Amino acid sequence: MLLVTKAHHSSQVSQGKPAPSLGLQCPGGRNPWTGVSQFLQTSQKIIQFASGKEPQPGETVIYVAGAFDLFHIGHVDFLEKVHRLADRPYIIAGLHFDQEVNRYKGKNYPIMNLHERTLSVLACRYVSEVVIGAPYAVTAELLSHFKVDLVCHGKTEIIPDRDGSDPYQEPKRRGIFRQIDSGSNLTTDLIVQRIITNRLEYEARNQKKEAKELAFLEAARRHAAQPLGERDGDF
DSSP states (O other): OOSOOSSTTTTBOTTSOBOOOTTTSSGGGBOTTTOOBOOOOOHHHHHHHSOOOOOOTTOEEEEEEEOOTTOOHHHHHHHHHHHTTSSSEEEEEEEOOHHHHHHHHOTTOOSSOHHHHHHHHHTSTTOOEEEETOOSSOOHHHHHHTTOSEEEEOSSOOOOOTTSOOTTHHHHHHTOEEEOOOSOOOOHHHHHHHHHHHHHHHHHHHHHHHHHHHHHHHHHHHHHHSOGGGOOSOO
């Protein structure tokens, strides 16, 4: 986020050097560059977070898709609003691949890789199932496979697919598309901007402090270099 790397969510670091495999070459499973704890993704790890329940008769299957990067209260508010759309909702969240997220969000997104985003979303009480690496376009095949009754999207801008088409054109054609206002103005972009702003303020504050210290040291050096008879007094 702060280094503005483009491949941090893959096996590369900003200097172009390969990063150690997650948890394998880092003592204690910690990343030597960030100190952030890493983990090996396993099916058992996903099972621990997943509900393990399939849609039951009478439940309304609702599909939502996105990056869900830096999973925050804005995402939770959106999913809660979606959950309220039906008496017995079964929410399926489709998470896009890292490369796909970077295509439509640009910059150094996503901050979290697909595995991290998957566990974050699975931990939400409103989500019943996650599609890991979901297609960007909500296709007829996807709707049929999961027997989707309703497709929802937030108020954020819908970026066209690679061919310029609307990724929600199929659910819109079927009349099952809904845009939901979460009521929250918090976004991943806003969180990142806050962190970057705080970093810049921190750096500016330290630069001023450093300048004062250097000025003091220079004044002390000049004072010490003067002959005793020429000094104005004790420094």
